[in-house]
Amino acid sequence: MADSTPPKNHSASSITGMKKNPPAVLADMARHDPKRAKRIMTNRRSAMKAKQRKKMYVSALEYNLERLYCEAAALSARLNLWMTDALYIHADNKRLRQCLHHIVQQIRLQDTLMDETQKEIQDLKRFVWSHKTSKN
Numbered sequence: 001m002a003d004s005t006p007p008k009n010h011s012a013s014s015i016t017g018m019k020k021n022p023p024a025v026l027a028d029m030a031r032h033d034p035k036r037a038k039r040i041m042t043n044r045r046s047a048m049k050a051k052q053r054k055k056m057y058v059s060a061l062e063y064n065l066e067r068l069y070c071e072a073a074a075l076s077a078r079l080n081l082w083m084t085d086a087l088y089i090h091a092d093n094k095r096l097r098q099c100l101h102h103i104v105q106q107i108r109l110q111d112t113l114m115d116e117t118q119k120e121i122q123d124l125k126r127f128v129w130s131h132k133t134s135k136n
Contacts (some may be wrong), residue, residue: 030037 026040027035029040
């Protein structure tokens, strides 16, 4: 006389075995222990919902990860472009400073020449004035 009902003791091995049982066995259990069957079904539904939430959460994380990788790649490319631009700007700035330095030197030289020319003109005027006055 083999009884097909599950044992009443709730040892770990019997509960583990129950998890693998199909819904038909659970329906049979519901006749003998409805509270337990209801709890098992509620736990199964909760577990399925938790798995679904976890799956959605992991999908969202994977999507965000991929989006962030793309954003990081774009930002890296922009940074490289800016760094290259900075190098060109630095070189151009250095060249412009050298040009400015040469222009300032030329202006100083022209000012010096202008001062010397002015002195020479004054000297010549004095010379001419002195010759003029000496002849009179």
